[in-house]
Structures are given as structure tokens and as C-alpha cells.
Amino acid sequence: MPRVLLLDDDASLLRALSRQLNEYGFDVTTSISAAEATAILGSTKIDALVCDNEMPGTTGFQFLAGIRTRFPDVKRFMLSGTILDRNAERAVAELGVTRVFHKPCDSQTLCAAIEASMNLTASPAPDAVI
Numbered sequence: 134m135p136r137v138l139l140l141d142d143d144a145s146l147l148r149a150l151s152r153q154l155n156e157y158g159f160d161v162t163t164s165i166s167a168a169e170a171t172a173i174l175g176s177t178k179i180d181a182l183v184c185d186n187e188m189p190g191t192t193g194f195q196f197l198a199g200i201r202t203r204f205p206d207v208k209r210f211m212l213s214g215t216i217l218d219r220n221a222e223r224a225v226a227e228l229g230v231t232r233v234f235h236k237p238c239d240s241q242t243l244c245a246a247i248e249a250s251m252n253l254t255a256s257p258a259p260d261a262v263i
Contacts, residue, residue: 135180135247136159136161136180138163138170138182140165167195181210185211201229205229210234231246
């Protein structure tokens with residue numbers, strides 16, 4: 134069962150996404166801070182990380198830049214309520230983000246993208262931004 138780490142400072146969003154991803158068969162761990170997420174990544178095998186772009190104390194861009202080098206095998210996804218398309222393209226190009234989702238995102242589409250990134254389905258490659 135693929136293990137997904139959700140990082141967002143919005144606890145209600147984490148609960149909702151966690152519940153939905155669990156229903157799709159993912160083993161979900163949540164974190165409300167970048168420091169906590171880094172500790173989880175260092176101690177637990179994580180297959181995919183879904184990270185908010187705007188959090189207190191750091192941005193998803195800053196956090197994912199460090200994750201890319203320290204945990205290169207973790208598939209990275211970004212959530213954002215405000216990201217512009219050119220910044221989404223930058224996240225994909227510079228940070229190795231598989232896909233950027235605009236909030237609120239459809240959990241079925243998110244799950245399909247995570248599955249496709251791990252070759253769990255034969256889905257075609259998704260567009261960079263949803």
C-alpha cells in the first residue's frame with residue numbers, strides 16, 4: 134500500500150484529504166508543519182508527498198527544494214490556492230514536482246495522479262497544473 138504524506142497548515146483540509154485518500158487505498162500520514170514533515174520523511178518510508186505552497190514559516194517551494202535533494206525518490210505534488218501557472222511550471226521544472234493542484238482539488242484526480250506517478254495504473258501522463 135503506497136504511503137502518502139500530506140503537509141498543510143489547514144487541519145480540516147488534512148482531515149478531509151486524509152479520509153479521501155484512505156478510501157482510495159493509500160496509507161496516509163499528515164503533518165501541519167514543514168519541520169514535522171521533515172522528521173517524518175527522515176524516519177518513515179514515504180512514497181509521495183502532497184505539500185501546500187503557502188504555510189507559516191516557509192513556502193512549498195522552499196520546502197520541496199530541500200526534499201528534492203534529501204529524499205529524491207519521494208514523488209512530489211503541490212497544492213495551492215494562489216499559484217500562477219508560470220510558478221506551477223517552475224515547480225515542475227525546478228523542484229521535480231509531478232503535478233500542481235489548485236485548491237480545492239478533486240481527490241479522485243489527486244489519487245489518480247499519485248497512482249500514475251508510482252506506475253500503479255496505466256494512466257497517461259497528466260498535465261502539470263489542475
